Amino acid sequence: MRLFENLTATPEPAWPELQRLVGAASVTVEVRAPDEATSRRTLEQLQVTTGSFLGAVVVHTGGLLVDHGWLRVYGSPGRSASLPSTDGLPGLAGTNEFPPVPTAVWSPAHGLVVAHDVLGGTYALNGQDPAAHARPGRPGDMTYLAPDTLQWESLEAGYAAWLAWVLDGGLADFTEGLRWDGWEDESRGLSGDSGLNFYPPLWSKEAHEDLGATSRAVVPMAELVAMARSTAAEIDGVDLGALGTF
DSSP, X not given: OOOHHHHHOOSSOSHHHHHHHHHTOSSOEEEEOOOHHHHHHHHHHHTOOXXXXXXXXXXXXXXXXXXXXXXXXXXXXXXXXXXXXXXXXOOHHHHTXXXXXXXXXXXXXXXXXXXEETTOOEEEEEOSOHHHHOOSSOTTOEEEEEXXXXXXXXXXXXXXXXXXXXXXXXXXXXXXXXXXXXXXXXXXXXXTTEXXXXXXXXXXXXXXXXXXXXXXXXXXXHHXXXXXXXXXXXXXXXXXXOOOOO
């Protein structure tokens, strides 16, 4: 098992390029400060270097809030009992239930939940064992659980390409039909561990025909992903797999 010092001793760190992309982003990006102890433990558990975008996000950020907070990309935030109401952004380790102490015998065969959007849409990086995650795409591909279909779809890109696409404004077309007038203010006002629940739900015929006819309520993200799991199981008999823990 490689230690933090080995994983960060890369001749070509990804952080400078990621900083450049953030600075040139066509969408708003808030970079949260990382917690040193959390980032160390998380990187050692992942066993990726800071030559990767994933390693750079884990070590150098407490997470990214992208496009007025619509997307939350998980990093290594610290924990506090007195977080302001606009905080509460989870970390990659907590969302994926990493063991409290890094161990060489544990690995997320199903992959990693790396981000959520305010609708409860889940972005996951496929693991090396296809049977463990039962998601489309190849090992190392990014996938997305769409809240309006309750189905996984492959994004046909790895983590670095996906994050670059997000920062370049890719969510604008990707979320077509799922945004409404004033979504920016609603997204900005949410804490990092909450999202928006729609009624009728986004996967319903009514929402598909007229999103403006729905109502929205702020709920914990844990509640959103739990509803997605139970609804998919009830309607289609499908187990969506890991959607993150909050």
